[in-house]
Amino acid sequence: MVKIDSLIKRYGDFTLDVSMNTPRGKVTGLVGRNGAGKTTTIKALLGLIKTDGGSVTVMGKDAAALTAEDRKKIGAALAESGFSGLLRVKDVADILAAMYDDADRDSFLRICGKFGLPDDKPIKEFSTGMKAKLRVLAALSHRSDLLIMDEPTAGLDVEARNEILDMLRDYLTENEDCSILISSHISSDLENLCDDIYLINNGKIILHEDTDRLLDSYGVMRVDEETYGTLDKQHILAVRKENFGYSCFADDRRYYEENCPGIVIQKGSIDDLILIMVGGELL
Amino acid sequence: MKGLMVKDLRLLFSQKKTWITYILLCLMMGFSMQGAFIVGYTVMLAGVIGISTISYDQADNGMPFLFTLPTDREGYVREKYLLCLLMEAAGAVLGLAVCEITSLIKNGSAVPMDDIRSAVIVIPVMICLVSFMTPINLKYGAEKARLVMMIAYGIVGAVLAAGLVLLQDILPNADHSFWVKVKVFLDETLGGTYFWTIPVVLTVLALGIMYLSYRISVRIMSNKEF
Numbered sequence: 081m082v083k084i085d086s087l088i089k090r091y092g093d094f095t096l097d098v099s100m101n102t103p104r105g106k107v108t109g110l111v112g113r114n115g116a117g118k119t120t121t122i123k124a125l126l127g128l129i130k131t132d133g134g135s136v137t138v139m140g141k142d143a144a145a146l147t148a149e150d151r152k153k154i155g156a157a158l159a160e161s162g163f164s165g166l167l168r169v170k171d172v173a174d175i176l177a178a179m180y181d182d183a184d185r186d187s188f189l190r191i192c193g194k195f196g197l198p199d200d201k202p203i204k205e206f207s208t209g210m211k212a213k214l215r216v217l218a219a220l221s222h223r224s225d226l227l228i229m230d231e232p233t234a235g236l237d238v239e240a241r242n243e244i245l246d247m248l249r250d251y252l253t254e255n256e257d258c259s260i261l262i263s264s265h266i267s268s269d270l271e272n273l274c275d276d277i278y279l280i281n282n283g284k285i286i287l288h289e290d291t292d293r294l295l296d297s298y299g300v301m302r303v304d305e306e307t308y309g310t311l312d313k314q315h316i317l318a319v320r321k322e323n324f325g326y327s328c329f330a331d332d333r334r335y336y337e338e339n340c341p342g343i344v345i346q347k348g349s350i351d352d353l354i355l356i357m358v359g360g361e362l363l
Numbered sequence: 364m365k366g367l368m369v370k371d372l373r374l375l376f377s378q379k380k381t382w383i384t385y386i387l388l389c390l391m392m393g394f395s396m397q398g399a400f401i402v403g404y405t406v407m408l409a410g411v412i413g414i415s416t417i418s419y420d421q422a423d424n425g426m427p428f429l430f431t432l433p434t435d436r437e438g439y440v441r442e443k444y445l446l447c448l449l450m451e452a453a454g455a456v457l458g459l460a461v462c463e464i465t466s467l468i469k470n471g472s473a474v475p476m477d478d479i480r481s482a483v484i485v486i487p488v489m490i491c492l493v494s495f496m497t498p499i500n501l502k503y504g505a506e507k508a509r510l511v512m513m514i515a516y517g518i519v520g521a522v523l524a525a526g527l528v529l530l531q532d533i534l535p536n537a538d539h540s541f542w543v544k545v546k547v548f549l550d551e552t553l554g555g556t557y558f559w560t561i562p563v564v565l566t567v568l569a570l571g572i573m574y575l576s577y578r579i580s581v582r583i584m585s586n587k588e589f
Contacts, residue, residue, distance in 0.1 A: 128427050128589040148433040156431035161424045164374055171373040179366030179433050202377070215428075228431075 081139055081226050081259040082108075082125055088133030089120055096120050096283040099134075102226075102261045107252065109274035109291070110263040111350060113358055117283040118263035119159065122230045125261075126156060139226060152180055155219035159231035162215045165204025169197050172218060180222035188221050195243065209240035216244050220251050227251070229262040233269050245269060267350030271295065277350065281358045287317070298348035299333030300356065302326075307343065312336075313363060320360030329356040367434055367442040371416045381412060389457060393465035398478035402458035403485030409454025410493040413447035417497070418505030427589040436584040440501070444577050447493045455486055483562045487569030494569070494576035502583045 082102035089096040096117045102108040110118050123129045125136050127143045136143040141150060163172050169192050176183040189199055195213050203211060216232050229248075233241040252258060264270055270277060270291070277294060279287040289298070303311060304325035315332040329352060330336060336345045376382075385408060392401045420429055429439070459479065466474045495515070500508045 123427065123589070126427075126431050128430055130588060146435075148435055148438055151431070151433040154431070156428070158428050158431065161426070161428035163428070164370075164419050164425055165423055166374055166377045166419060167370070168377075171370075171377070174373065175366050175370045178369040 082261055083137040084121065084125060084134070085137075086134035087121065087124055087131055087136055089124060089129065090132050091120075094283055096124075097134075098278075098280065098283070098285050100278050100285060100288070102259050104259055105257050106275040107260040107262065107273055109270035109277040110261065110280060111265065111267060111270055111277055111354065112263075112280035113265055113354065116280045116358075118265075118280060119230055120283075121280070122158075122228055122261070122263060126154075126228060152182075152222065153225045154228060155222065155224035155226070156228045157212075157215040157219040157230065157232050159234050162211060163203060163218070165202060167203055168201060169199040169203070169214065172203075172214070173199070176218060176221050183222040188217070191217055195247075209236050212236055212240065213244060213247075216247055220247060223255060225258060227258060227260040227262075229260065231263055231265070233264060233266055241266070241269060245273060248273060265354075267354060271350055279353060279357060286357055286362065287353065294348060294350070294353065296347070297331065297333055298353070299330050299336065299345040300348055300352045301328045301330060301336060301343050301345045303328065303343060311343075312339065316363050318357040318360045318362045320356045327352075327356050327360070329353065329360070364434070364438050364442045364445075366432065367439065368446065371413075371442070371446050374416055374419050375412065385409075385412070389461045390465075393461040394469070396462075399459065399462045399474050399482035400485075401462050402455055402479075402482035403489065405458030405461070406451045406454040406486050406489040407492065409450040409457075410447050410489050411496075413443075413450035414493060414496050414500055415505075416446065417443060417500045421504050426587075430589060436587070437581050440577060440580045440584050443497060443501075443580070444493075444573065447497065448490075448573075451486065451489055451493065455483075458482070480559065480562060484565060487562070487565035490566070490569035491572050494573040498576055498580045498583055501580050501587075 081104050082100075084098055084100045087096065087098050094117075098117065098121055100108070100110070100121075110121065112118055120129070124131050125138055125143050127146050130144070138146060139150060139153060146154075163175070167175075170189065173185045173188045173192075176188060177185040192199060192214070195217065197206070197210055197214055197217075203214065206214065212232060212235075216229070219227055219229070227248075232248075233244050236244070248260065248262075252260070260273075262270065262274065274291050276288065276290050278285050301311075302322070302324065308319070308326045308328070311328070313328075315330045315335050316328045317331055318329045320327045320329075329348065330345070333345050333347065336343060388408070389401065389405055392404055420426060430436070434442075459482075462474050462482075466472065496508070496512065499511050499515070502508075503511050
């Protein structure tokens with residue numbers, strides 16, 4: 081559904097250089113710190129910015145050449161951009177019904193009501209969580225084939241984040257062929273949702289892995305300096321200097337369990353992945 | 364484009380204070396002005412209100428989201444020009460209605476056709492104004508556009524003043540037979556068989572300028588990044 085091949089985008093000193101795929105029916109996560117290049121990547125595939133090289137293909141077409149008809153198959157929620165604050169939910173319902181063949185005004189209003197969004201109040205008076213829910217619900221309103229979500233849960237409390245993630249899970253259950261590309265710097269949001277995860281840092285993809293394999297086979301070892309010196313490093317992807325010695329992120333937890341019995345190795349999490357691979361040194 | 368039009372109309376109708384002020388202004392002008400001069404004002408204000416939807420779109424970083432919706436850059440521009448034309452047409456109808464009603468109340472008679480024709484001539488000027496303002500608003504955003512417009516009006520004023528000074532030097536030496544022909548033509552078109560020629564010709568010219576402005580706006584939007 082989305083194919084990014086050696087996409088280059090330069091902003092002053094910053095250079096984005098990424099390649100990634102989102103297959104049909106899969107949920108792909110793009111994780112990284114703020115400023116890593118997640119939003120730029122998403123803007124490129126929505127045709128919102130010009131690229132300096134490479135190719136970005138969305139549903140088989142160049143992203144820059146997407147027509148209004150093509151965009152009817154895409155639902156997008158951006159982190160800091162949405163409908164004007166002067167509009168109300170009932171206005172949004174009318175706009176969506178006029179824009180998309182599959183958007184149903186009454187059904188949209190009913191779902192918004194279910195999530196506590198009043199239909200007669202200007203959006204500018206909504207809380208951050210309410211605005212985020214509206215952005216996601218608008219993206220889900222028209223049975224799109226591709227959902228692109230840029231930090232849909234940023235700045236929200238746990239309850240609001242879970243509500244949004246539940247919306248996405250429900251949508252996936254009802255639309256099995258739908259693909260989702262979701263970016264976030266909140267790792268726990270992605271662990272239970274994504275089929276695969278890309279880790280981006282300083283404009284480059286530094287890791288791509290299936291989420292199940294990442295959580296099951298990858299591991300974190302915390303060792304002192306002496307142990308680190310003698311440690312077999314063939315499966316270690318990155319290390320981070322700590323007060324006690326080193327945190328090591330490895331791509332084969334079982335290898336160390338079997339071959340280094342004195343070392344405690346825990347299952348990896350996406351938080352560890354970000355902390356060690358982004359904050360540490362890649363081997 | 365239908366969705367964008369619905370969005371803009373919803374945005375405009377949400378501005379109740381703007382509309383109340385607009386209607387009150389129309390009525391005040393209708394009762395205080397003679398003839399149909401009010402039409403020029405109602406058309407101009409309606410056009411400016413139409414253009415203001417660009418600033419609503421740009422507010423709160425709204426543009427990136429707007430272009431994730433089923434539209435493209437040219438469709439967006441097309442909708443803005445269509446909206447402004449519709450607003451100006453509605454402004455003209457409203458202005459004519461107000462001046463007719465107030466004339467009937469004040470004078471017990473309808474506004475003379477001469478006055479209406481003079482007022483209608485202002486409409487192409489207002490179309491040109493919108494054609495000038497729209498690309499500037501799209502390129503610079505509503506805030507910077509105000510400054511650019513002020514500078515542009517200053518330049519236009521200075522050029523016109525210089526032109527008038529120049530004409531004063533040229534006219535005494537001009538070929539008078541040419542100006543006599545111009546006067547005869549104007550007399551015919553203003554009062555005779557060709558009563559509506561000038562408004563129609565000016566409107567066609569203004570629409571031509573608007574098309575040129577539209578192409579410029581499309582180019583501006585095509586080069587924009589969000």
